[in-house]
Amino acid sequence: MSNNPPAHGVTTTEPELRLTDFRAQDLSAVHNFAADPLVCRYSTWGPNQLADTQKFLADALIEQPHRRLRAIMLGDVLIGSASVLATDRNAKAGELGYTLNREYWGNGYATAAVGHLLRLGFEDLGLERISATCDARNAASIRVLEKSGFKLEERSTEDPENNKGRVETLVFGLHRT
Numbered sequence: 001m002s003n004n005p006p007a008h009g010v011t012t013t014e015p016e017l018r019l020t021d022f023r024a025q026d027l028s029a030v031h032n033f034a035a036d037p038l039v040c041r042y043s044t045w046g047p048n049q050l051a052d053t054q055k056f057l058a059d060a061l062i063e064q065p066h067r068r069l070r071a072i073m074l075g076d077v078l079i080g081s082a083s084v085l086a087t088d089r090n091a092k093a094g095e096l097g098y099t100l101n102r103e104y105w106g107n108g109y110a111t112a113a114v115g116h117l118l119r120l121g122f123e124d125l126g127l128e129r130i131s132a133t134c135d136a137r138n139a140a141s142i143r144v145l146e147k148s149g150f151k152l153e154e155r156s157t158e159d160p161e162n163n164k165g166r167v168e169t170l171v172f173g174l175h176r177t
Contacts, residue, residue: 019120024061042135074104081099086121096118110140111144127176153172
């Protein structure tokens, strides 16, 4: 078996997990996790009102050349969202993020989704470096990033306050090999 992250649409060790384009009919499934205070507790957004989720989904339906915003699917069930964005095209740098419905936490799905995102970022977007940030209290996300090969590069409290106040933010990075 290859050690490379899986290609878009190719199954991983979690055979039913894949990233797909969002669809308009995904609103209820997206809002189910985006409105959950536990899912959003370490995020700079949420919990969402329905209008927030509608805006997110409308944006997700617009394909943009510098980003890949995808639904995380387990079989036919939408269990989260995942994105990779080119933040500096000259430096070939980008950032990724992911959110899972809490019913699916602890099963390796976030790590599998990050594998998909790395392939999209490095191969599809041509990035050379991908970063990810997370709240320093989010031990599960830290483990996902470390298992995916990311290295801690910076600790910061200089970030502007989000809707939850000032927090310590960790910045992780991974270079294309």
